[in-house]
Amino acid sequence: MTHVESLHQLLAPLFPGLMGLQLVEVELERVVATMKVRGDLCTAGEILHGGAAMAFADTLGAVGTFVNLPQGARTTTVESSTKFIGAAPMGSTVTGECTAFHRGRTTMVWQTLIRSEAGKLCAVVTQTQLVIPG
Amino acid sequence: MTHVESLHQLLAPLFPGLMGLQLVEVELERVVATMKVRGDLCTAGEILHGGAAMAFADTLGAVGTFVNLPQGARTTTVESSTKFIGAAPMGSTVTGECTAFHRGRTTMVWQTLIRSEAGKLCAVVTQTQLVIPG
Amino acid sequence: MTHVESLHQLLAPLFPGLMGLQLVEVELERVVATMKVRGDLCTAGEILHGGAAMAFADTLGAVGTFVNLPQGARTTTVESSTKFIGAAPMGSTVTGECTAFHRGRTTMVWQTLIRSEAGKLCAVVTQTQLVIPG
C-alpha cells in the first residue's frame, strides 16, 4: 500500500471521506487532491458550498503538516482564512493544491488554491497549524 | 410552515443537510443552530473536523445575510476567518450562535461562536458576505 | 507609576508611540486604548488608514497577552484577521476595546473592536498570539 493509499484509509471514515475527497499527491511541501462537486456538497444555486471548499482545503493543510511532523507529535489547525473568488458548478470536479509557506518546529503555514475543472481560481485558503510535541 | 422550517427545507438537499445542521432560531441580527458531532464529521482523534466547524458557521452567516437581503438580491461569502480554540468530542452536540457586526447595502459581517455541549468555546468564525443587487 | 504608565513608557519609542496610541485600561481580560486620527495616519480621502487600524489593534492584543504571560515567557502574533466596516475621519479619535476569547498556555485569542468618536464600528480585528515559554 502506498503512502497516499494509507492516508486515504485513515480519512475514509472521517469528514474528508464523507465529502469524497481524493488525495492525488502527498509530498513534504505539496499536497494535491480532487473532489467531485456532488449535489450534497452544494449551496443554493448548484455551486460548491463555501464550507465544503474550506473543509477540503483544511484537510490538505492538515495532511501536509502530518507528513512533516516529528515522531510522536500531533497537529491542530489554529487559524484558517479563506478568500472566495469564483464558483465551482455542481457535477464538476475541483482540484486543490496545497503548498507550504513555512514548516517550523512550532507552527506550519500552508496555502491551498482551489481551482475549478476549467482551471479558474475558486478560493484561496491560508492556514496555520500548531505542532504539538509528543 | 414557520420561517425556520422553510429554510430547513431549502438546506436539506444541500451541504448543511449532509452535515445534519439544525436551525434553531433565525432572527434579523442572530441565527442559532446545532449540529451533532457524528463520526463522519470528525477528524483523527474523534473530535469535530475543523472544516465541519467552518462549514457549519458559514451556513449561519449566509442564512443571516439571506434573511436581510433586499428583494431580488443574492449573497456570496467573500471572506471567512476562523480561530480554533477547543475541541468538540464525537457524539456531543455543538451550538453555533451567529450575530451581525454589520448589515450594510454592499456587505454584511457576521460572527459565529461555536460552543461545545459543555459550553466551552470551540471556534470563532468571522465572515464577510457580499450583497449582490438583483 | 501605575501599570498603564509603565506600559506606556515601554511603547513610547516603538511603533505604537509613533502612532500616538494611548492606553486607557489594561486588565487581564480587557485592554482599551485611544488614538487620534492624525493626518499622517490617514489614507486618501482623509480617513484612518486600514493599516493604522490593524497596527492599533495588534498592539492591544499583544499588550493583553503580555500581562497574562507566565514569568519568563514571551509572545508573538501568529495570525491577525481584520474586517473593515466603517471609516474614521481625520481629526477624530478612535477607541479600541480588546477582549480575550481564549487565554491558554500555548495560545491566546483576542478581538478588538475599533469604534469612531461617534461610536460607529470601524473594524473588527481578531488575532492569535503564541505563548513562547521562557
Add this chain to the structure above:
Amino acid sequence: MTHVESLHQLLAPLFPGLMGLQLVEVELERVVATMKVRGDLCTAGEILHGGAAMAFADTLGAVGTFVNLPQGARTTTVESSTKFIGAAPMGSTVTGECTAFHRGRTTMVWQTLIRSEAGKLCAVVTQTQLVIPG
C-alpha cells in the same frame, strides 16, 4: 514624473509616508516596495512591529487595486488576513511583493509576501479590496 513617482507624492503625507514605504515597481498585476525597519517601526525585541508589516502590505494591495480601477471608481479594503512567520531585525530593510489573485469588477484579491533583507519570509498578507463604482 513617472507613475511610481506620482504615486509616491500621493502617499508621502499619508501613513505610508510616515512609515517610510518606498514603491519600487507598480505594474497591473504586481507591486513591489521596500521599507527600512527603523526603531520607531519596531515592537519589543528590536524587530519589525506586526502592525507595521500589515500596514506596509495593506498599502501595496490598495495601490495594486488603485491602478486597476475603472475611471471614477474608488476602493476600500474589506478584509485582510496575515500569517506572521519570521522576524525582521531593526536596521534592516524589508521587501514586499504583492501580486493579484483576482482583479474583478466588484472585488480584487491581492497577496503580499514580506521578506527580510536576508530573503527569509516574514509575513504573508492576503486582502480583499472592494471596487466602488464612480
